[in-house]
Structures are given as C-alpha cells and as structure tokens.
Amino acid sequence: MKADEWAAIAAVASCASAVVALSAVLVAGWFARQQVIAAGKQVDAALKQVEESRKLREEQSQPNVVIFVEKNPAVSKALELVVKNFGTTPAYNVELTFDPKPQVSPHAVGDTEIEDLWYPDEIPFLAPGQEWRTLWDLSHHRFEHASLPSRHEAKATYADSSEKGYTTNSVLDWESLRGTESIIIKTVHDIAKLTEKQNEMHKEISQHLAAFRVPNAGVWTYTSDGKEEALRRSAEAGESRDRLRRLSGRLTGDGTGQAPTPIDDQTAAPHSTESQSTEQA
CATH class of the missing domain: 1.20.5 (Single alpha-helices involved in coiled-coils or other helix-helix interfaces)
Incomplete structure (x- = not known):
C-alpha cells in the first residue's frame, strides 16, 4: 500500500x-x-x-386547645361544653368564639324562656390535659324547641409561652345525638347516691328503735305466753285503779288526808238492798 x-x-x-x-x-x-x-x-x-x-x-411542643361537646358519664342525656388543652405545653389567654352563640332550653334552667349559655370571655391558663366544662343542655328537652340552633361553629384562639398565636376551629352539632342510645354505666357518683340513700334509711330505722325507750311506743315483743301477759296487764290495771281511788279519796275526804275505806263492789250491793228494804217497811 x-x-x-x-x-x-x-x-x-x-x-x-x-x-x-x-x-x-x-x-x-x-x-x-x-x-x-x-x-x-x-x-x-x-x-x-x-x-x-x-x-x-x-x-x-405547642398547646392544642379544642372546643367540643361530650355526654355526661352519669347522665347520658346531658351534654356538656368542654374546652380542653390536648397539647404538651400550657395555653395562655384562651378566647372562645361561637357562631351562633350557644343557648339553653327552658327546661334545663327551670325557666320559660330560652337563655344564652354562660361561658367565660377568656380563660387565662390551661395546663396540658386541663379542661373547662359546663352543662350545656338536656337533649330530650332541647329537641322539643325547634327554634334552638343545632349547628355551631366554634373557634379557640390562644397563645404559647412565647406569645405565638394559634387557632383551632371545630363544629358542634346537636343533630349528631338525635336517635342515639347509651349504655348506663354505674360510677362512683352512683355509689355515693346509694350510700346517701342507705344513710337515710338507717336514720329512719334508728328513730324507730329510739321509740322503744318510751312506754307504749314502738313495736313490743313479749316472750311469755298470752295468759301470763293478760294477768300482768290486769294486775297493772288494778294497781292503776287503786292509785286513782286513793287520789280521789284524798281529794274528797274529810280534810284529814285519809282516804275513805274502799267498798268492795260485791258487799255494796247487798248493803244497799237491805237499807232499801227497811225504808219500805
């Protein structure tokens, strides 16, 4: 190449x-x-x-304040308004806002008019896990008033220790309770009520037992038979009559203070008959 x-x-x-x-x-x-x-x-x-x-x-690491409603554990028809701090740090200057404002049915407050529910304008401090609650209304009474609003928009405004602001929105709706059923759970509150009732019963029994100290009061039970009891009562009645006779004798005597000799009923009748026969003769 x-x-x-x-x-x-x-x-x-x-x-x-x-x-x-x-x-x-x-x-x-x-x-x-x-x-x-x-x-x-x-x-x-x-x-x-x-x-x-x-x-x-x-x-x-921040506060978390929520507004919600919760059934009372002792009374399932009672609904409570709750403001609780679910966070791990304290919440400061908690302000509550509702639209519309929560109201209470007349039956719940013992009045004839619907009233506004009271709640604080501001909660100065809520520790972690701390809550504020109040009775709002009773469901079986509230549903009788159609004019009461069912749905409420709630807002909690608060701050942490560094004054950083937070807002938590929630919805409160009574309609979610309509038609619901609950299981009654006995709590310490029920035990306290039962104990109070038992104390009243014990007091009443004690009053009846105290009546036994008074003669002819209360219910008396005798261990002897009826014949002996009848004889005892007859003797007591005889003693009572003798005392009355002596007292009557002192009151109608001749002033000596001596009672006249009692006259037996069986000897008095023949004596009277004899005297009557002499007068007729």
Missing part, C-alpha cells in the same frame, strides 16, 4: 478513536448527570424530612 493510503487509514482510525472517546465522555457525562439528579433528589428528600420533623416537634 502506498503511503497516502496508510495515512488515510490512520486518519480514519484516529477519527474513530475520537468518536469512541467522545461517546465515552458523553455516556460518562450522562451517568454523572443522573447521579447529580439523584443526589439532588436525596438532598431534597432529606431537607423535606428535616422540615417535617421540625414541624412535628413544634406541633408536639
């Missing part, structure tokens, strides 16, 4: 090598770019996790 042919072959080989090298560079650049993109995604994911962790820590 001639020299110029070898030169051409060498040039072609050089070009091919350059193309292969360029392809290798391009492929390496593409892989490097993919690695950079993947690394960027990993960085973004890490930053997002850091941000979420920061928000979670903030949420866990």
